[in-house]
Amino acid sequence: MASERDNNSSKAFPMKGGQGQDSYAQNSNHQRTGANITKDIIKEAILEKLDLETLLQNSSNNVFRIADLGCSVGPNTFFTVQNIIDSVNLKLQSEEHGLDSSLEFQVFFNDHAGNDFNTLLKSLPEDKQYYAAAVPGSFHGRLFPESSIHVFNSSYALHWLSKVPQDIVDKNSPAYNKGKIYFTSEDKKVIEAYSAQFESDIESVLNSRALELVPGGIVTFLIPSIPPNSKNRFEANANIIGNVLVDMVNKGLIGEELVDSFNIPMYMPGSEEVKELIEKNGKFIIEKSELLLRLFNEQLPDVRSACMHMRAVWEGVFKEHFGQDLVDDIFNRYEKKLAESIFLLDPSFKTLGQLFVLKRT
Ligand SMILES: C[S@@+](CC[C@H](N)C(=O)[O-])C[C@H]1O[C@@H](n2cnc3c(N)ncnc32)[C@H](O)[C@@H]1O
Numbered sequence: 001m002a003s004e005r006d007n008n009s010s011k012a013f014p015m016k017g018g019q020g021q022d023s024y025a026q027n028s029n030h031q032r033t034g035a036n037i038t039k040d041i042i043k044e045a046i047l048e049k050l051d052l053e054t055l056l057q058n059s060s061n062n063v064f065r066i067a068d069l070g071c072s073v074g075p076n077t078f079f080t081v082q083n084i085i086d087s088v089n090l091k092l093q094s095e096e097h098g099l100d101s102s103l104e105f106q107v108f109f110n111d112h113a114g115n116d117f118n119t120l121l122k123s124l125p126e127d128k129q130y131y132a133a134a135v136p137g138s139f140h141g142r143l144f145p146e147s148s149i150h151v152f153n154s155s156y157a158l159h160w161l162s163k164v165p166q167d168i169v170d171k172n173s174p175a176y177n178k179g180k181i182y183f184t185s186e187d188k189k190v191i192e193a194y195s196a197q198f199e200s201d202i203e204s205v206l207n208s209r210a211l212e213l214v215p216g217g218i219v220t221f222l223i224p225s226i227p228p229n230s231k232n233r234f235e236a237n238a239n240i241i242g243n244v245l246v247d248m249v250n251k252g253l254i255g256e257e258l259v260d261s262f263n264i265p266m267y268m269p270g271s272e273e274v275k276e277l278i279e280k281n282g283k284f285i286i287e288k289s290e291l292l293l294r295l296f297n298e299q300l301p302d303v304r305s306a307c308m309h310m311r312a313v314w315e316g317v318f319k320e321h322f323g324q325d326l327v328d329d330i331f332n333r334y335e336k337k338l339a340e341s342i343f344l345l346d347p348s349f350k351t352l353g354q355l356f357v358l359k360r361t
Contacts, residue, residue, distance in 0.1 A: 027305070029305070054215055146212065152217070154220075158223050161194075184239065202281070248333070290354065310334070311331045
């Protein structure tokens, strides 16, 4: 689908909707692995860090509100939300709060307005024990009233930037990113521009959540960051598809200008970088930070499914810039390049992401 802007000006490129073979719902195993690995860490964080006493004192009723930011269409969001609810119930049973009745749960599924909320809402689990609501809008701005949410989660979404950094498309800037769609480690100025955009975006996310979180609540963020001793998996992958575009320019299939003006609006930060930004913002303390490492005895995706996964995530961005007619060609060529590269087998791409558990300072 074409891109759009949310009312607070974040550029939106929703994942491939529906339930079809090429949809995000059918091609999000990578993110599901992250959700599986973080399940117990989130449960432990809720048992240990959620201040149920304070939360309940500040509630006029027994409604417990959870928001998942950048939920896409499921099913991963349902899995994560259910884990949060089960963990809160477990905590409730294990503590004495003087409550006559159990909690009622309300879950807010947030994503850009162009997200396929129809598919999401139609596929809500039949046995769900919560009231569900869709909340369209960018998590870079305010989404909820003050002090209204008890647990925020966001998985594999905060690395999406609100926009491509302006300098990298400015021909007169030292950060101009000619002929590339992301960067390599030598492109210091381009990295700085991406990093500055990420800093500004994370700042907006933290400032908004700090207002919306009920005192005593927690925030869990799963961000695909890069640990210091790991190669940058995202950079390698983006450069494979970048090379596809350069080949297409060389063959006269697309204009050079079209490639020079295209950049991926995502940024995989370093793991220390995210930590520093949260500390610099100062509105939250980091209760836990865990790197999720890829296990190389786990089954690696085959080339076809790796390509389908990337396409389900990236198709919107490519379609907006290059047009629908070129998208099939670009991703067919990408699949071939992926098959020729050792990218999927390289054990030096170690990380699956980093989970942060935050509380208000
Ligand atoms: C890779 S998907 C992750 C979906 C789900 N959390 C999971 O783990 O499977 C990233 C989602 O973040 C959403 N997203 C990106 N930027 C956003 C923003 N500024 N506000 C709300 N949602 C955003 C995208 O539309 C997309 O649905």
